[in-house]
Amino acid sequence: MTDSRTRLLGLIGDPVEHSLSPRLHSFLLARAGLNYCYLAFRVPEASLGEALSGMRALGIRGVNVTIPHKEAVIPFLDELSPAAEAIGAVNVIVNEAGRLRGHNTDWEGFLKALDSRGVGLCGRKAVVVGAGGAAAAVVYALVSSGAEVAVVNRTPSRARALARRFSSLGSVTHGGLHDLAAFLREAELLVNATPVGMTPHAEESPVPADLLREGLVVYDLVYNPPETKLLRDAGERGCLAIGGLEMLVYQGIRALELWTGHRFGDEDAASALKHLEGVLRG
């Protein structure tokens, strides 16, 4: 129920119809009894500047930013958090009395799922498959935590560009998909940051099953389906398998904390995760 004090939050992207964010945020806001409302706004690229002016004019407290605007939104903002600046992408905007500050909470969400399982990263070797926006947040998270990272990508020049971007922060090498086996032999963590394995292509995996070995931590950013072929293969070979839904929940919780000041606990995260699994099962 809304009243004259209800504050507005939302999502801007194009398309937004399939996003889980309204389900996630509405669930958590209701659970915490916070007087906010969260709506999805489809904003074509040409209207991005107007949408952000509208956000200022209407006093919308905050929005998530999704594909294809995570980079394009930056010139319209007043300031960036250091992480958003380093990653070069914004997934959360906070409106502080008309000043719009861009944040990136994807990298924090990514780390939280590892942290909650006690997976240490300092000095560990990690392989990231993919070199797009999600991979940038993951590589930033990993090098900031002291991991040694190898980025492999279908288009090797994009892996090289990503590695160069973060090389001042730590150890980042790069290669093409043909280098995957060699990098994986040394690695303790594998991250899929490509959409391979996503519904409706749930029978595909970005990594051949015979490259997975016992003890490897396998983290798939894909969250639909919650258990991908890569994660099933990983489980069968004695790896620790982590799905992308947790990262989605934790990045969303971090955004809500920035907007509302409310602190969410582990139980909130666990019940949001269950809620989204139910939504995806239909």
Ligand code: NAP
């Ligand atoms: P993106 O910027 O479009 O990048 C996609 C990457 O995947 C590129 O490196 C691309 O390689 C590679 N790729 C695409 N199709 C491929 C294929 N068939 N074989 C091999 N590589 C392929 O996308 P993104 O925003 O980084 O998102 C990547 C995935 O992460 C999506 O599934 C998204 O849903 C997921 N994600 C999850 C969360 C979460 O919270 N769990 C957050 C963000 C993103 P090229 O460079 O060669 O095109």
